[in-house]
Amino acid sequence: MHPALQGLLTIVIGVGACLSYFWASNQFLDRVLFPAKGPNAGRNINRANMIRPWLFLFPALFALTLYLAYPVFETLRLSLTDRDQGGAFIGLANYTQMMGESKFWEAMGNNMLWLIVVPALSTAFGLLAAQLTDRISWGNIAKSLIFMPMAISFVGAAVIWKLVYDARPPDAEQIGVLNAIYVSLTGNDPQQWLTIPFWNNFFLMIVLVWIQTGFAMVILSAALRGIPEETVEAAIVDGANPFQIFFKIKVPQIMPTIMVVWTTITLVVLKIFDIVFAMTNGQWGTQVLANYMFDKLFRANDWGVGSASAIVIMLLVTPILVWNVRQARKEMR
Amino acid sequence: MDNIAGHKSSLTWAVHISVVLLVALWLFPTVGLFVSSFRTADQIASSGWWNALFPTEQSLTLRTDTPEAQVQQDGVYVLEGNLFAVEGRETAPISSFGVSSRDISAFAPGDTAEMRRGGTITVQENGDYRVESEEEIRGGRGIRIFVTAEIPPEFTLRNYDTVLGQDVLKNLGIYLVAAVVLWGAMRYTLAAQPALVAQGAPVVGGLIFFVLLAATFGLSSGAAEGAQTTDDMGRAFFSTLTVTVPATIIPIVVAAFAAYALAWMDFPGRALLIAFVVGLLVVPLQLALIPLLKLHLAIGIGKGYLGVWLAHTGFGLPLAVYLLRNYMAGLPRDIIENARVDGATEFQIFTKIILPLSFPALASFAIFQFLWTWNDLLVAKVFLIDATGQTTVMTNQIVELLGTRGGNWEILATAAFVSIAVPLVVFFAMQRYLVRGLLAGSVK
Numbered sequence: 001m002h003p004a005l006q007g008l009l010t011i012v013i014g015v016g017a018c019l020s021y022f023w024a025s026n027q028f029l030d031r032v033l034f035p036a037k038g039p040n041a042g043r044n045i046n047r048a049n050m051i052r053p054w055l056f057l058f059p060a061l062f063a064l065t066l067y068l069a070y071p072v073f074e075t076l077r078l079s080l081t082d083r084d085q086g087g088a089f090i091g092l093a094n095y096t097q098m099m100g101e102s103k104f105w106e107a108m109g110n111n112m113l114w115l116i117v118v119p120a121l122s123t124a125f126g127l128l129a130a131q132l133t134d135r136i137s138w139g140n141i142a143k144s145l146i147f148m149p150m151a152i153s154f155v156g157a158a159v160i161w162k163l164v165y166d167a168r169p170p171d172a173e174q175i176g177v178l179n180a181i182y183v184s185l186t187g188n189d190p191q192q193w194l195t196i197p198f199w200n201n202f203f204l205m206i207v208l209v210w211i212q213t214g215f216a217m218v219i220l221s222a223a224l225r226g227i228p229e230e231t232v233e234a235a236i237v238d239g240a241n242p243f244q245i246f247f248k249i250k251v252p253q254i255m256p257t258i259m260v261v262w263t264t265i266t267l268v269v270l271k272i273f274d275i276v277f278a279m280t281n282g283q284w285g286t287q288v289l290a291n292y293m294f295d296k297l298f299r300a301n302d303w304g305v306g307s308a309s310a311i312v313i314m315l316l317v318t319p320i321l322v323w324n325v326r327q328a329r330k331e332m333r
Numbered sequence: 334m335d336n337i338a339g340h341k342s343s344l345t346w347a348v349h350i351s352v353v354l355l356v357a358l359w360l361f362p363t364v365g366l367f368v369s370s371f372r373t374a375d376q377i378a379s380s381g382w383w384n385a386l387f388p389t390e391q392s393l394t395l396r397t398d399t400p401e402a403q404v405q406q407d408g409v410y411v412l413e414g415n416l417f418a419v420e421g422r423e424t425a426p427i428s429s430f431g432v433s434s435r436d437i438s439a440f441a442p443g444d445t446a447e448m449r450r451g452g453t454i455t456v457q458e459n460g461d462y463r464v465e466s467e468e469e470i471r472g473g474r475g476i477r478i479f480v481t482a483e484i485p486p487e488f489t490l491r492n493y494d495t496v497l498g499q500d501v502l503k504n505l506g507i508y509l510v511a512a513v514v515l516w517g518a519m520r521y522t523l524a525a526q527p528a529l530v531a532q533g534a535p536v537v538g539g540l541i542f543f544v545l546l547a548a549t550f551g552l553s554s555g556a557a558e559g560a561q562t563t564d565d566m567g568r569a570f571f572s573t574l575t576v577t578v579p580a581t582i583i584p585i586v587v588a589a590f591a592a593y594a595l596a597w598m599d600f601p602g603r604a605l606l607i608a609f610v611v612g613l614l615v616v617p618l619q620l621a622l623i624p625l626l627k628l629h630l631a632i633g634i635g636k637g638y639l640g641v642w643l644a645h646t647g648f649g650l651p652l653a654v655y656l657l658r659n660y661m662a663g664l665p666r667d668i669i670e671n672a673r674v675d676g677a678t679e680f681q682i683f684t685k686i687i688l689p690l691s692f693p694a695l696a697s698f699a700i701f702q703f704l705w706t707w708n709d710l711l712v713a714k715v716f717l718i719d720a721t722g723q724t725t726v727m728t729n730q731i732v733e734l735l736g737t738r739g740g741n742w743e744i745l746a747t748a749a750f751v752s753i754a755v756p757l758v759v760f761f762a763m764q765r766y767l768v769r770g771l772l773a774g775s776v777k
Contacts, residue, residue: 067647
């Protein structure tokens with residue numbers, strides 16, 4: 001069968017099965033199990049209403065548990081076992097092996113660099129763009145153009161930026177923008193930007209900053225609009241200059257939103273894989289954790305160390321997880 | 334800022350200029366890719382895309398007509414014609430030419446050059462050539478001539494044909510028109526229906542129709558027959574679509590019911606479940622790869638579409654439940670309680686009241702999930718792509734192109750642009766819902 005038809009069929013079957021499950025289980029509950037008539041009508045209605053939420057929740061809970069909650073524990077278990085010995089428990093041997101690899105420490109170091117640079121630059125550019133576009137007539141168009149990279153895949157972005165970083169032999173015409181500018185300004189030979197140790201990390205980070213700035217801008221612009229007019233007016237009356245208004249009046253008021261943007265981008269950065277995979281594949285000292293893990297899993301076929309590095313990513317995410325859950329619980333009250 | 338008298342004009346100008354600069358900076362890389370996808374390989378290699386509108390000095394390898402065309406004049410064999418006309422190119426002023434690849438600009442136009450195999454050739458500035466030889470000119474193909482010429486800017490759709498299969502743009506255009514016609518017809522016939530149906534059904538119908546048409550006749554068959562389509566982006570386009578659509582729709586249905594229960598039903602442990610969902614929001618999917626792959630292999634799903642649909646459903650659910658619950662919890666309590674008093678069952682309340690009212694939130698999530706599944710590489714690589722190479726997605730195809738054809742920018746740029754085009758259309762058409770979803774998801 002043609003895969004597209006198979007896809008359509010799956011939609012029909014999948015959606016149909018979901019809907020008929022919900023409908024049939026509700027019918028069963030109301031008609032057969034606890035019918036709302038006869039001598040026990042009142043009690044039956046109450047009982048049915050106690051069970052019904054779980055009918056509604058069951059498919060989602062099942063999928064969430066199977067696809068996200070269970071893997072966390074299973075990965076933890078795998079990271080403590082050895083595949084070659086038939087899954088025998090080997091304690092922390094995978095972790096010690098991983099700690100002994102220089103590639104792992106390179107990945108850790110680079111990830112920390114990413115964690116500092118990308119959220120900071122994205123938020124800063126986003127704040128700048130939000131503040132500037134909010135006060136001009138064509139601001140909305142400008143916003144949607146800056147926001148546009150959000151729709152572009154990391155892989156697509158990798159191709160776009162590889163063209164920017166492209167290098168030709170010294171005597172040929174440069175077709176990468178960066179080298180064209182570099183050669184015409186300095187007269188030096190063109191550079192292979194992605195192979196320059198240490199600095200190539202920044203050339204990769206620029207790609208993610210380019211994508212995430214739009215996100216930061218949209219959220220921060222909404223927050224800036226939510227600032228009460230009076231506070232700004234009061235500052236103007238007191239003779240504050242525009243920069244003072246921005247940094248001393250506006251930014252403190254949207255600090256919680258800045259934190260949310262920062263943590264959201266941090267999450268993206270911790271999981272960053274596609275950009276590095278497509279542009280350098282971790283060569284020339286650009287390895288990051290997610291790509292290191294992919295390498296271990298599918299190239300070296302070492303599930304133990306792969307799981308161990310996944311657990312490291314999980315540990316790095318945990319503070320944000322705890323913070324998010326606490327925030328959500330605070331709202332619920 | 335703009336309220337301060339005396340500061341306004343200069344600052345406004347500064348703001349305008351900085352925004353222009355910012356937008357230009359953000360747009361520049363993408364435009365480069367877009368422009369490059371319409372240029373020929375020669376042009377991309379000989380000048381930066383920002384020069385695409387200007388003529389470029391290029392070195393070309395052209396051929397004379399085949400020796401069959403030679404005639405005998407006064408005892409010498411003569412082959413005459415125009416170098417550009419042979420390949421059907423536009424004429425361009427030639428600045429130099431050569432007969433050997435070692436010295437491609439040895440002669441000025443109008444000069445007569447000795448050929449290695451005997452005989453002479455004269456090339457004029459406009460590409461007219463005249464080969465003279467004492468002996469008969471032999472060989473199956475024309476004589477190679479190296480030419481440096483000022484080529485005028487040229488834009489072509491040939492890259493798209495190469496990447497996607499023959500005539501794909503024309504086909505897509507036809508399907509698009511058919512889909513729009515269907516959309517119009519459905520709108521017209523559904524005009525009396527409730528607003529939501531009248532809005533939603535034609536869009537969905539048109540989209541499905543478009544996909545069906547394209548699937549049945551278009552890209553896939555073109556890619557299979559087209560001799561040049563070694564890169565199979567057409568097939569990958571379809572795989573991506575096949576992965577994306579079910580992976581977007583199924584989680585919405587599952588999540589909507591759960592979100593309703595979490596928002597409007599009272600049961601013990603509700604707060605705990607919400608916290609559970611919020612916690613899962615940030616779990617990196619890297620953790621899920623090995624256990625789930627093992628699971629899929631163990632229960633016989635293996636690698637394939639079903640596996641990738643299930644995986645995307647699972648990974649999309651936390652956000653779906655979270656977004657939809659937040660939105661549904663904000664719906665007015667009166668409506669729901671009135672319906673309950675009137676004797677509606679929970680199932681009826683959900684399908685007849687909650688679901689239509691939640692349309693904006695459903696749309697927001699649908700866009701997120703669509704962009705995420707369309708652009709995904711990791712999940713497809715782990716759960717879909719097996720060793721046979723039968724199934725692939727565009728992101729994976731592009732990564733492979735980067736490896737094998739890293740220098741062929743016309744192929745790369747076109748392939749990348751094909752994969753970017755669909756999300757961009759969705760993005761610009763439905764930006765409103767995307768922004769709303771982002772705000773609901775993160776500003777609380």
